[in-house]
Amino acid sequence: MTDLTRLTIAEARAKLHAKDFTAAELTDAYLAAIDAANPSLNAYVAVTHDKARAMAKASDAKLAKGDTGALEGIPLGIKDLFATEGVHTQAASHVLDGFKPRYESTVTANLWADGAVMLGKLNMDEFAMGSSNETSYYGPVVNPWRAAGSNKQLVPGGSSGGSAAAVSGFLCAGATATDTGGSIRQPAAFTGTVGIKPTYGRCSRWGTIAFASSLDQAGPIARDVRDAAILLKSMASVDAKDTTSVDRPVPDYEAAIGRPVKGMKVGIPKEYRMDGMPQEIEALWQKGIAWLKEAGAEIVDISLPHTKYALPAYYIVAPAEASSNLARYDGVRYGLRVPGKDIVELYENTRAAGFGREVKRRIMIGTYVLSAGYYDAYYLQAQKVRTLIKKDFEDAFHAGVDVILTPATPSAAFGIADQDMNADPVKMYLNDIFTVTVNMAGLPGIAVPAGLDANGLPLGLQLIGRPFDEEALFQTAHVIEQAAGRFQPQGWW
């Protein structure tokens, strides 16, 4: 039998229905792959063998009866940020030691209702704060990709580094992820996978551990564009438990794939041509432009003048919201507790021991910018700049642009424990320079693999759409995928 873990979700779905193999066999193939690879890749922080086998068995019963959900028997990995009832849920943080929620997040509940099988919980940057998966309490994830002729360990990106590595390394058929400033799209670009951050409000945030509530959105990481569309259809919903969940029906995203892009207007923002941007990234961008043009799209130059201010505004807004959201980790209600002589010392000791360096840094920045006397200068100014960033996009869409094409990241994957990045937090933050604007404006964005760099490492392009027009992203990303081909790492692990 061929290796079942190499099948896409669409392929596995067809073969499960054709009874070529059972859901139990598919799940066992993934569990075996995880057990063999996880010591090298560290993509999973918890593997739920028994639960996976029980869910697969239930799927087989449904498949036998012909009473199936859209993801019946498909084995998925779940980012550790999603609450999963009775299962490890710690946002890869020490402060949530031992936390097993008594409830299920809406996004994962939607997946299980559609018949998906849970393989386990995926590693991530602590509380989704990071761009390399190195801030995890559980240690870094190793990218399945290596440069040609090198065995140097590379990061998978972050914060959804476990999700991206597991999908790229065939340790799940697809994965859930979340994106606050680029945490789905940057790791997807670093691993040759497809990742979409939908419009703010498309996926319920209920039961997803909060980082920055006005920016956080869940979305899938998948092997190809079609699989991403299949997963998003199941993850998205209208949810009364999240007041920012939007009241509009979820379209059939898969149906958008293959629709012609002839006549669509693709905007190319000049501000994304950054100083010092590697020639390879520029060349990749030009290839993407050429592919869409060949497919009949109209290419137009546009301007998004406030682009350069998105990242600094993000580093005020996101830490401010985080400092408030993370106030709940106090050593009283769940997780780690480090005693003190009184309750304040208990709080201070618990939080000092429980949070890692990056998380503390962001809580400190957030507390400072919200503190008396600084609120107007920092937070209010950043929220005004955010209005301007959003208006830039609105102007472009108003002028008839359907989607915007940009690079996904300023470089390919870098090494674990990179000296420059470790020495300067701002340097690490610059990874999100092309993705963070999208969160600030609440728009949908997709990263799709478009080629390899000179060292044989994957590079991605990003498409940005109108609010709730994820269909246009699947449609155009599919054209790029068709032209660029698919990219898979050599299995060394």
Next chain:
Amino acid sequence: MSVDVQTVKRVARLARIAVSEDDAQRMTGELNAILGFVEQLNEVDVSGVEPMTSVTPMAMKKREDVVTDGDKAADIIANAPATEEDFFLVPKVVE
């Protein structure tokens, strides 16, 4: 704007994070690097611009004012490090 070690210690106290002298020294440098980076926002002319309050224009969803959940004391305390009956236990706060 930049911060000194005293400010960092004050902010750490506000954030309820214990910091050693070494931590405070290191954080001062890191925080100043980030504050230096965000300084460029002051170049932007924001006169007459409203601060963003919601990325998508939407009315807050409301529901009927009825009890839909509750009676879950056991679930609520299930993950607490120290409990007694249906209460969270903390060090004595009132003398």
